[in-house]
Amino acid sequence: MAESSRYALFKPDVLETVGYAYGRATSTERQGVYDVERLASGRWVDLGAFATQRGAAEVERRGVTEEEALSGIGTYVGSALCVARVPPGKPKVWDYGVVAGYTWCDRTITGTLQITFIEGTSNVAFVKEELQDLVIATYALRPCQMRGTADIMPAEMRSLHAAAHGHFNGVGEPARRSSTTVLKKLTMNLIDESQAVPVYNLDKTRIEFLKIEHILNYVFYQEGRRRAPQGMDVAASLFAPDAKPGRADDHGPHGHNSTDAERMHQHYDSDDDLAPAEPSRGDRPSERAKRGRDELPVEAASNQGDSRLTALRRRLEDDPEMVRDIVQLIAFRQSNLSNGSASSLVNTATTEPKSQFRSSRQQGIVHGAMTNGKYFSLDAQLFVETMQSQAKNFDYLPHPGVARGFYGWDFSFRGLTIRHFAPMDVEVEREYLRRYDMTDFSSKNKLPEPQRASDLADVLAALEVLGIGV
Structure with missing residues (x-):
């Protein structure tokens, strides 16, 4: 006796699909059930085989024609x-x-x-x-x-x-x-x-x-299980637009919001070395007071810059990657580098080959602070070459001159602007490759002209791209 084939449109999850799916009964009814296999049609044309048993009443009442089932229209x-x-x-x-x-x-x-x-x-x-x-x-x-x-x-x-x-x-x-x-x-x-x-x-x-x-x-x-920016509440369900209430640990013991310093440290997953070292309990009070007096002018001079960075961080709350980078920059400004205290920063490799580009000690300290992890063991020349070899991972083309300026963080001295990090499409990238020697890391290889920003969104996009490389 030849096997009969019945087709039916089944509800979501019945045939292990998130939506509706067609199934085919591959046997005659036995004790009130059919052997059913999932039909590869419509949305599920690329899924593998799946078979189960379903009740005869369900298969018969939800039956469709073979032509409809093969078209896959109901799966949509x-x-x-x-x-x-x-x-x-x-x-x-x-x-x-x-x-x-x-x-x-x-x-x-x-x-x-x-x-x-x-x-x-x-x-x-x-x-x-x-x-x-x-x-x-x-x-x-x-x-x-x-x-x-x-x-x-x-x-x-x-x-x-x-x-x-x-x-x-x-x-x-x-x-x-x-x-x-x-x-x-x-x-x-x-x-x-x-x-x-x-x-x-x-x-x-x-x-x-x-x-x-x-x-x-x-x-x-x-x-995506990503950390949302400070102040943003993300709903726990797609069909629950009202944001879930904030967590208890978002507030202090008296119900007030955490300070900026506390919020900054929430982002330090693996950059603990960027935080200023706590004074030792063994320090004498006179020594701590003296250090405090010496540090007052530096703190006063940096307050205005830190305030601007904090304001920028709040304006870019919808971009967690950029917020993280701004937080790290604030921490770097507060690390007493100007006083020559680099004990809290990660030292870079002490040996470097003779090459056309050599970093200063300050550049090495900055590099270690900014890249604590992935680029830690690289000397200056190898860092630049690594940036160049990973060009496809960035939205901008790391021209040797751009990479040198980025490494030294001396934008204004080299004529480097944020627009040198603007996203570029394939045509612009090909034009750069045609016009510039991308293997020449010497100072003779001049910077390309930066792209012009048409609106504020272009500037924000460049900031976002710049944050990827940091």
């Missing part, structure tokens, strides 16, 4: 899509929405998706080649929003989404929370993070509108 219910459509009065463009439902016509073997966009729900013909299922963060970034389908072909659309996903989540490169940085690198239109977009709540089988900022914060900090 609840998914976030980039799909081609023709809005009223506009050409065919790429748009973003969530699938609320679908219809299937057995006679014509065609289907229609009911997709909820920002402005409402529309019927869109089901064409697999003109849609892509997206993870929620890439859906919120919307790199192809309202771009013409002739301007961006389907293969290009998928490539842009893959690039946006990698840049945001740190796949093969540093992760970036800033949607402006991600989209500008792709040369795509920027988004308004205060805008609410539709998201399908599978648990409650309903569509909810969530702010883009909330979605990106939740994915980047909560799912």
